Amino acid sequence: MNDMTPTREQRTAALEGMGCKRKRVEDIRFTQGKGNYVDDVKLPGMLHGDFVRSPHPHARVKKIDDSEALKVPGVLAVITAETLKTVNLAWMPTLAGDVQMVLADGKVLFQNQEVAFVVATDRYAADDGINKVVVEYEPLPPLIDPFKSMDADAPVLREDLAGKTSGAHGPRKHHNHIFEWTVGDKELTDAAFKKAEVTIKEMISYHRTHPSPLETCQCVCSFDKIKGELTIYGTFQAPHVIRTVVSLIAKLPEQKIHVIAPDIGGGFGNKVGAYPGYICAAVASIVTGKPVKWVEDRIENLTATSFARDYHMTTEIAATKDGKVTGLRVHVLADHGAFDACADPSKWPAGFFNIVTGSYDFPTAHLAVDGVYTNKAPGGVAYRCSFRVTEAAYCIERAMDILAQKLNMDPAELRLKNFIKSEQFPYHSALGWEYDSGDYHTAMRKMMETTGYAALRKEQAEKRAAFARGETREIMGLGVSFFTEIVGAGPSKNCDILGIAMFDSCEIRMHPTGAGIARMGTKSQGQGHETTWAQIIATEIGIPADNIQVEEGNTDTAPYGLGTYGSRSTPVAGAAIAMAARKIKAKAQMIAAYKLEVHEDDLEWDIDGFRVKGLPEKFMSMKDICWAAYNSVPPGMEPGLEAVSYYDPPNMTYPFGAYLCVMDIDVDTGVYKVRRFYALDDCGTRINPMIIEGQVHGGLTEAFAIAMGQEIRYDETGNVVTGSFMDFFMPTAVETPHWETDFTVTPSPHHPIGAKGVGESPNVGGVPAFSNAVNDAFSFLGSTHIQMPHDYWRNWKAAKELGAVA
């Protein structure tokens, strides 16, 4: 062997496959301002549309006068619900089985609701036109507090539902009721509470917030009258679903619709659903015969499209006096705003909230969720989490701390006592899930050892004593969080969207020179798919990741898939990629056997090619096999080397992690400092550790924002008071704490490469860690639960109410 022959390690490294900290290939264009976003799409003759919006949260629309607007130079059309009715598009279906007004039809139901769509030659003219549209309203009493939504005298919001005693998810109890969803054994759970030695009960709210991607929702619709084809460039997390939805509601043949999602500047759940802007731009293009662009501004994004959370969770735990949990009972009041526009899988009106038993071995549990209407923006999307999993994790993690406090036990110790044990996997939870794998005790102990948990508790005790002596005005909190997620929606047996099973897909085509292109049904919004998908293929078929071009987002070229959200890309599409690659490899093996003149069973895989067993010199590289696939395949075999796989996952995956937040709070100002934040994530097999770290940093930053101040708040008259980044907390690098990351690896037993998904874990686990830190800091002053968000003034208010501030 001469010195030039690469070693096995060098050959493996050259692939930049799984486990490699490969640099993100998409960043070459992103960091140079060369990304191609929807707003970069400029078509000849393109028009611009923008909305007249309602100042009122609840009002009757008496009259819309567009006569002055149409006189504004450049304004071409003003579209109203009456216009849309002519094409039967005044209302549209939501993904949650409800219907939603596209433009105000007789009434407005939330502030900033879309009332009319002004189409003009440029955005300035459109906005000048908006100013000239005169809308006459008759204000109606607004319903803002969800706890009052089902009062007998609560105003009727949805007149379109008059007389409908049942909705998409069963019976409705009240004119503002959407659904009731129950899971678990009520009788058994009630019995557990009856004989419990210790119980806790707390109403734990997870406030309304917003995914707020830096790029807002936007589209360009271009209708070709001659061909009868509609092309839509849009910020879509699920482009194929959008194509199907457009086909169904616009009654256009699906092959005549081309949906293209170019580069996307963040989604976080905001860009899964369909919004009035898309419908109006499409109708405007059909009406005018010109391409029409709609770009949401920041205020519109925060106030009109897709809020998240707004779950009010009355939580009870039954336990023995030595701290063993015996039952969980949760009732959720879910505020969906004016229309139920969740983007959950069809059969799951409260998403996968029944993961609320968390990481603990609850023998029995019962959950009931009531969804209600209020005069707020519609939605309830999954903001960087699998469907309602963040709410569930917050609920149980806060409740476990409350129980620990009541039992006078350390919260980490209480968790260790109640964890599902590694030998119990696959574990069947009391609320119906089958957890695939986990080793919670190891993760928790690693967190406690690495952070010096015991020493931190000791320091906290000393600081509390010093505070009591009046030597310091600072209090210290330790926020423990141990989450179990449920991601990778999902198996066709329980997950579909509008009847389409939630599989995902990959198509790989290898070219003669040993390069290839791979396309998926997913759509990266910053996750780095172009980098990581190529790494899976590199490891599977021995072609360097740099030689694999990854392409997503064009429904004409990519195989059908359900898109990217809910941490589903790696669990579902990642599996499809491995399976497609294995089909390539299987054919490659036949070609190699033919070329090496042996039986294929005599070959073994060796990093980047096939070797004849026992004859190390007889080797054919994958690169050479690609060439052979195009000129000398075995007799009877089709030439070429490509494969497609549609993967219907057998189960969800269940990532988990152990987080610790160390926080100091100045009681006089409420100002907090996150002294330390440690995040241990177990996402199974790790594809690219650098991207995982980036995902964890991003998710923790969002969790920090949400827990410590980010909210969509309405005043009692229905005005949104947090409609810009001045008041909607968007932390900068200055406010963001330093993150310490760590990991354990417990592969998923049912996933082809053992990967579980990580993008959303830090948001799910992070929020309770921050909130538990604040609550832990104040607990010695006598508080049990302080609601989020924990911004400065609310911390001060808590201190004041607890008597720590004069």
Add this chain to the structure above:
Amino acid sequence: MIAPSPAGRDRPANVRALSAKDEWEETMIPGSFSYHRPASVADAVKLLSDLGEDARPLAGGHSLVPMMKLRLATPAHLVDLHGIAGLKGIRRDGNNLVIGAMTTQHDLLASDEVGKSVPILNEAALLIADPQVRYRGTIGGNVANGDPGNDMPALMMTLGATYRLEGPGGAREVAAAEFYQGAYFTALEPGEILTSISVPVPPAGHGYAYEKLKRKVGDYATAAAAVVLTMAGDKVATCTIGLTNVHETPLLAADAANAVIGTSLDATSLKNAAAAAEAIMSPAADARGPVEYRKHVGGIMVTRALQRAAANTK
């Protein structure tokens, strides 16, 4: 169909007075306006006088342009002051520091003279917005706009600065303490431009501090306090205190200052100063917190600024 206007700029102006939010709008796209770039103060004054209240001078644009995007301000004419030589620069004139109105916050931070003679300006400028804004935002715009959230006005009152205003009737000097009349209402007469600021240099060895509580980078103060003092031995000899964003105008907290003069800043006098300062505050409740909180932390900012100022006297 109407022919498109090429840049969307040649349509009749949408003329409305500042802050006249008489109808609901939700937009981030400004209306039309004409752009003027005079080369001298005289030309600028003439333009502003001729065009009347439909015209607004444009300095760094970091207050006005966002308001135009929200159409809270819809000036028909913008008179950009960037073309006027001599409105920029920092110079020492006897015992005064004279700062041209178009001097940016970044220029203040980069100036050795400011750092040496009025270091509190340096400290406060660093707490304004972020570097990108400080490269554009000017001290003249900051003090002339009358926004109670701006940091420099209270500082100028604390330092006893005067503003030079030039208008159709000539030039005049107005004390910063006399300049602010209400939120966005100032002593500026129609056609007048604030052209420079004259800051008396505090005595060598003075103590200073600007304590600003804010939620994040770029935010206005929840409450902020500026302190300039001198000590005689361990007693406060002179003291001035200014307050930011706790009233519709910046405030001078004279009673609070009097409460510590002659004291060694013991706990009681600090408490009295905070209470005296809180007594003149009337902040609005907003997302930064309720009135009670903003006043409470306003008092704390005063206390902390006093303590830090005393500690850094030389």
